[in-house]
Amino acid sequence: MSTGQPSPDPIRLVGLTLGYDRHPAIHHLDGSVRAGDLLALVGPNGAGKSTLLKGIVGEIPCLDGRIERSGDLAYMPQADEIDRSFPVSVADLAGMGLWRRGGAWRSLGRQRRRIEAALAAVGLDGFEARPIGTLSGGQFRRALFARLILQDCSVILLDEPFTGIDARTVDDLLALIRIWHGEGRTVVAALHDLAQVRAHFPTTLLLARTPIAWGPTARVLTSENLARARNLSEAWDEEAPVCAGPRGGVAHDHGAHDHGARDHGAHGHHHHEDAA
Amino acid sequence: MIDPFGSLVAPFVEFGFMRRALAGCLALSVSAPPVGVFLTLRRMSLMSDAMSHAILPGAAAGFLVAGLSLPAMTLGGLVAGLAVALLAGAATRATVVREDANLAAFYLISLAAGVLLVSLRGSQIDLMHFLFGSVLALDDPALWLLGGISTLTLVALAVIYRPLVMECVDPLFLRTVSRSGGPVHLAFLALVVINLVGGFQALGTLLAVGLMLLPAVAARFWTRDLGGLIPVSILVAALASVTGLSLSYQFDLPSGPAIVLAAGVLYLASMLVGPRGGLLRRLVRGRHLEA
Numbered sequence: 001m002s003t004g005q006p007s008p009d010p011i012r013l014v015g016l017t018l019g020y021d022r023h024p025a026i027h028h029l030d031g032s033v034r035a036g037d038l039l040a041l042v043g044p045n046g047a048g049k050s051t052l053l054k055g056i057v058g059e060i061p062c063l064d065g066r067i068e069r070s071g072d073l074a075y076m077p078q079a080d081e082i083d084r085s086f087p088v089s090v091a092d093l094a095g096m097g098l099w100r101r102g103g104a105w106r107s108l109g110r111q112r113r114r115i116e117a118a119l120a121a122v123g124l125d126g127f128e129a130r131p132i133g134t135l136s137g138g139q140f141r142r143a144l145f146a147r148l149i150l151q152d153c154s155v156i157l158l159d160e161p162f163t164g165i166d167a168r169t170v171d172d173l174l175a176l177i178r179i180w181h182g183e184g185r186t187v188v189a190a191l192h193d194l195a196q197v198r199a200h201f202p203t204t205l206l207l208a209r210t211p212i213a214w215g216p217t218a219r220v221l222t223s224e225n226l227a228r229a230r231n232l233s234e235a236w237d238e239e240a241p242v243c244a245g246p247r248g249g250v251a252h253d254h255g256a257h258d259h260g261a262r263d264h265g266a267h268g269h270h271h272h273e274d275a276a
Numbered sequence: 277m278i279d280p281f282g283s284l285v286a287p288f289v290e291f292g293f294m295r296r297a298l299a300g301c302l303a304l305s306v307s308a309p310p311v312g313v314f315l316t317l318r319r320m321s322l323m324s325d326a327m328s329h330a331i332l333p334g335a336a337a338g339f340l341v342a343g344l345s346l347p348a349m350t351l352g353g354l355v356a357g358l359a360v361a362l363l364a365g366a367a368t369r370a371t372v373v374r375e376d377a378n379l380a381a382f383y384l385i386s387l388a389a390g391v392l393l394v395s396l397r398g399s400q401i402d403l404m405h406f407l408f409g410s411v412l413a414l415d416d417p418a419l420w421l422l423g424g425i426s427t428l429t430l431v432a433l434a435v436i437y438r439p440l441v442m443e444c445v446d447p448l449f450l451r452t453v454s455r456s457g458g459p460v461h462l463a464f465l466a467l468v469v470i471n472l473v474g475g476f477q478a479l480g481t482l483l484a485v486g487l488m489l490l491p492a493v494a495a496r497f498w499t500r501d502l503g504g505l506i507p508v509s510i511l512v513a514a515l516a517s518v519t520g521l522s523l524s525y526q527f528d529l530p531s532g533p534a535i536v537l538a539a540g541v542l543y544l545a546s547m548l549v550g551p552r553g554g555l556l557r558r559l560v561r562g563r564h565l566e567a
Binding site: 057058059073074075077080081082083086087088089092093096099100102104105131132147151 | 317435436437438439441442444445446447448449451452453454456500501502505
């Protein structure tokens with residue numbers, strides 16, 4: 001833990017193995033996401049990006065190791081389970097973000113302003129009363145971002161937030177993410193567009209089931225690292241032997257080596273820079 | 277038949293048992309359709325049919341133990357229905373099999389057990405009572421039961437409304453912000469069961485689903501948002517109750533089927549002339565708008 005850091009790391013991963021039916025999709029991952037990080041999760045399909053986010057949210061249990069979370073957390077999944085034919089309005093959908101404030105019973109009448117402001121912030125002014133089924137893909141994504149605004153969480157996890165979205169919407173939503181970053185929120189996003197990552201995300205975790213590299217984006221997204229990630233085998237081996245690696249909970253100390261990342265000041269990272 | 281409105285109302289003015297029947301049906305018309313609205317929106321329409329089968333053996337068991345006794349049969353139905361709903365829900369959460377499949381499995385077990393029970397003792401005539409209901413012979417305890425179920429349903433729906441809607445629209449989101457998803461889902465299943473038990477008093481087990489689903493489906497042709505669907509479905513159910521009962525009296529028809537058929541006619545009429553996706557609307561489509 002770095003010294004002089006007032007807020008603890010919002011997400012700490014300790015010997016974390018996540019997966020399905022005992023087969024790991026994330027294998028022995030250690031490290032911390034620092035408060036205020038703007039972190040991109042990069043890796044080929046099947047690398048475990050979605051699995052990691054689901055694990056952090058608590059959607060799937062850890063096979064091994066543990067995840068330590070502190071603070072409130074908002075999550076936007078890649079494949080949402082939203083029933084778009086359900087007859088609720090855009091304001092209702094965004095207003096769900098006020099659950100922590102309003103709970104099951106408190107009136108949202110006085111929050112109307114906030115909902116309108118959040119919808120305006122994502123460029124959906126005047127859409128309040130529209131049924132959610134009438135929105136286009138990009139508008140729907142904007143509405144989900146409005147819900148994230150209203151959730152007002154210190155940690156925000158986004159799973160491929162820009163898939164199937166046009167360039168203008170992506171630019172608007174990236175601007176929103178930069179505002180969140182400026183407000184000191186922690187943002188973790190799984191992404192595929194490397195140029196986008198290089199342009200907007202100061203830190204990157206390159207995953208290929210095992211972590212390939214974690215640190216400043218320029219040092220992580222090197223051609224060697226990317227080649228290693230591409231060589232990942234996606235095979236699901238039914239006969240895979242039981243993993244003989246260290247069990248979770250083992251104290252991992254990778255040294256507080258400093259990446260010298262300009263965006264992060266002088267504090268050290270617990271990140272793997274070259275894990276394997 | 278000179279005064280159609282008078283002849284619609286006359287039986288209720290003249291006969292106490294018709295007024296009691298109307299009171300019971302209206303109580304059910306207030307509570308069952310809102311539950312049906314959520315069922316149809318969750319694409320669980322057929323789930324209520326399965327549940328109504330699951331209730332039957334419980335009621336039959338109550339009947340076997342205590343004869344034609346309202347508390348025994350109600351309790352039996354409640355226990356059987358809730359057991360099937362809870363077991364199916366628990367099995368869904370614990371295994372990979374989906375809820376509809378689990379529900380089908382458990383209601384079949386329940387139904388087979390019930391048929392076995394009834395075949396041990398009991399006569400055909402008694403069976404007719406809970407297959408087709410006894411709306412024209414509602415006594416005070418039965419009316420209290422229907423009124424109580426109606427009150428409980430409306431209060432419970434008001435309490436769980438927001439998380440229930442969230443659970444329908446975006447269950448994953450509700451899971452990330454609250455643990456209420458599971459309890460809310462179970463509470464909703466319990467509401468389905470108690471309304472089916474109530475409907476079984478008035479309409480019989482096999483037709484109890486009718487007053488729950490037909491008004492809810494009919495309402496979809498009249499309004500598009502959730503806030504409108506619930507009152508419209510209640511209106512449709514109340515109208516079906518009044519006309520069904522009245523017609524059953526005048527033409528000497530069994531009242532349970534008459535009420536459900538009245539709801540069925542209202543559904544078909546809504547499908548024809550309803551402004552939201554009704555068939556006539558599709559035929560006379562206006563020209564497209566500018567934006």
